Amino acid sequence: MTILRGFTALLLLQLVGEVLSRLLSLPVPGPVIGLMLLLALLAARPAWLPVFSGAGDALLAHLSLLFIPAGVGVLVHIDRLNGVLPGVIATLALSTLLGMSVTALILQRLMRGRPTRDTPAHDVAER
Amino acid sequence: MQALELDALWVYLSGSPLVALALTLACYLAASALFERSGRFPLLNPVLVSVIVLVGVLRLADIPYADYFDGAQFVHFLLGPATVALALPLYRELPVLRRHLVPIGIALCAGLFVTLASTLLIARLSGLDDIVQRSIAAKSVTAPVAMGIAERLGGVPSLTAVFAILTGVFGAVVAVPLLSLLRVRDDAAKGLAIGLVAHGIGTARALGISERAGAYSGLAMALSATISAVVLPIAIGVLMPASG
Numbered sequence: 001m002t003i004l005r006g007f008t009a010l011l012l013l014q015l016v017g018e019v020l021s022r023l024l025s026l027p028v029p030g031p032v033i034g035l036m037l038l039l040a041l042l043a044a045r046p047a048w049l050p051v052f053s054g055a056g057d058a059l060l061a062h063l064s065l066l067f068i069p070a071g072v073g074v075l076v077h078i079d080r081l082n083g084v085l086p087g088v089i090a091t092l093a094l095s096t097l098l099g100m101s102v103t104a105l106i107l108q109r110l111m112r113g114r115p116t117r118d119t120p121a122h123d124v125a126e127r
Numbered sequence: 128m129q130a131l132e133l134d135a136l137w138v139y140l141s142g143s144p145l146v147a148l149a150l151t152l153a154c155y156l157a158a159s160a161l162f163e164r165s166g167r168f169p170l171l172n173p174v175l176v177s178v179i180v181l182v183g184v185l186r187l188a189d190i191p192y193a194d195y196f197d198g199a200q201f202v203h204f205l206l207g208p209a210t211v212a213l214a215l216p217l218y219r220e221l222p223v224l225r226r227h228l229v230p231i232g233i234a235l236c237a238g239l240f241v242t243l244a245s246t247l248l249i250a251r252l253s254g255l256d257d258i259v260q261r262s263i264a265a266k267s268v269t270a271p272v273a274m275g276i277a278e279r280l281g282g283v284p285s286l287t288a289v290f291a292i293l294t295g296v297f298g299a300v301v302a303v304p305l306l307s308l309l310r311v312r313d314d315a316a317k318g319l320a321i322g323l324v325a326h327g328i329g330t331a332r333a334l335g336i337s338e339r340a341g342a343y344s345g346l347a348m349a350l351s352a353t354i355s356a357v358v359l360p361i362a363i364g365v366l367m368p369a370s371g
Contacts, residue, residue, distance in 0.1 A: 010208035017211070027356030029271040031210035032349050038214035043221065056212030059205060060341070063331035064174050065155045066206045067295070069199035070270065071178035071328075074292045076185070076192045081289070087253030091263055092294050095245040096324045097305060099267065100298065103238030103347075104311040104320035110230035111313060 006055030013038050141190060147198025154180050167335075172300045174328060206327070210269075213330065213345035220342035223315075231319065231343075235350055238323045242267050243359070247366065258282060260367065265359055266290035269326040272352040279360045281369060291326065298325025299332035318343030323351050 017037060018030030026033065042049055059066075081088055140146050158176040165171050185195055196203070217224075224231070243264065250260045262282030265273040270291040277287035302321045311317055314337045321329040322344030330348055334341030 007208065010211045013211045014207045027272070027275060028353050029275070031207045032269070032272070032352055034207075034211035035214045035217075035345070035349055038211055039218055039221075042214065042218040049215075049218070052212065053215060055208075056215045059209040059212050060215070060334055062155075063209055063327070063334060064159075065152070066202055066209055067174050067292070067328050067331065068151055068155060068177050068181065069196060069203040070206075070288070071174055071292055071296065072181045072185070072195065072199070073192055074289045075178055075182045077285075077289060080286070084255055084259055087250070087255045088259070088263065088290065088293075090253050091246055091249045091255065092266060092290060092297060094249050095242055096267070096294055096298050097301065098245045099238050099242030099324040100302065100305060100320045101309055102241040103234050103323050104306055104316045105309060106237050107230055107234035107316040107319055108311050108313050110233060111227060111315070 002050075002054045003058065004055075006052050009051055010034075010038075010055060010059075013041075141188075141194065144198030144201065147190075147195045148201055150181065150184065151177070151199050151202055167303070169300050169304050172296070172332070174331070175296050175300060178296075210327070213341075213349070216334070216338050216342035217346055220339060224342075224346070227315070231315075231346075234316075234319060235323065235347060235354075238320065238347075239351060239354060239358075242324055243355075243362065257367070259286070261363065262286040263290050264363055265355060266294045267324045267326065267351065268355045269348055269352050270295075272356055276356055276359050280363045292328065295325045295328030298329045302329060302332055303336070314340040315343045318345075319347045322347030326351070 013034040014031050015034075017032070017034035020026065020033050021028060021030045038052065042052075154177040155173060158171070158173040158180070161176065162168070162171045162173050181195075184190075185192065246264060246266065247260065250263050255263065258281070260282075261280045262277050262284075264280055264282065265276040265287055268276060268291065270288045273287045273291040274284035277284045298321060302317070302325065306317050306320065311320070317336060318333045318340035321333045321340070325332070326348045330341060330344040333344035
């Protein structure tokens with residue numbers, strides 16, 4: 001029951017998100033608006049967390065699975081990229097490596113001395 | 128007689144969503160087990176392995192993608208509620224997040240700028256034509272938003288979806304080796320960087336690092352989608368004015 005209730009609540013938030021996105025012609029899709037709505041809801045009503053956590057955490061535990069159908073669709077159509085593939089791969093790969101490195105290094109540098117862990121600064125995981 | 132029955136069975140099965148759904152789940156479970164058993168070797172990423180195996184099966188069995196998707200759409204559909212659920216790790220991280228709003232904002236803006244600038248520059252240097260450049264600009268944004276952006280940039284939305292998913296898989300595969308090479312230890316920094324460039328597929332990988340990494344990855348994905356949807360059409364309008 002708990003899982004079903006949580007799943008229903010997630011779907012309702014997505015639905016509200018879809019409706020808002022279309023009515024206000026927002027550039028952001030329904031599920032992302034649903035994410036923001038749920039965050040605002042939990043910030044206002046922390047006691048409601050258990051309603052969502054059972055179904056939500058179960059979905060997130062297997063988030064990778066949910067991308068497989070779309071991934072198969074991409075690989076099926078990969079032939080369309082014949083001819084431009086080297087340039088596309090160079091662009092995707094290099095900009096991904098650059099963007100990821102810059103973001104991580106800047107945030108780590110700016111937060112130096114203010115670690116986001118609750119545990120002391122020495123890395124327990126390294127032992 | 129026997130062959131005929133098998134034939135009829137095959138016709139029945141290939142028209143039912145059951146096969147596609149069972150295959151997808153079984154592939155994912157096997158690929159996840161392989162990933163764990165290999166000590167999480169990056170190239171054995173479960174999404175990458177499952178997709179390659181499934182495409183091989185579809186080609187061998189001569190099943191069109193549309194038929195496969197009839198079954199697999201039940202899994203695909205769950206992406207919506209799962210995206211909403213990304214608010215959960217984010218909510219649990221909120222007390223820590225509040226204390227770091229400025230560093231996160233700076234890293235996010237710098238990361239988005241570098242990603243977009245390098246994408247446009249490298250696309251131009253590698254001689255990709257105008258329409259491919261417009262389609263690739265939003266490749267680090269989660270696929271549904273990326274397709275909407277591509278349309279406004281004068282790109283091809285379905286091509287953009289391909290680029291976005293390739294980027295997500297690439298980002299998920301390289302994330303852990305790259306970030307450990309750069310000695311990034313903080314899970315917040317890892318997560319923000321992964322979600323910013325590799326959106327949902329990256330976030331799935333980040334959740335495998337820790338809930339904290341997943342929280343920041345989901346945050347970066349949502350903010351990157353929102354900011355890109357507003358900023359990209361303006362930036363492209365200035366940098367690549369439509370010819371004629």
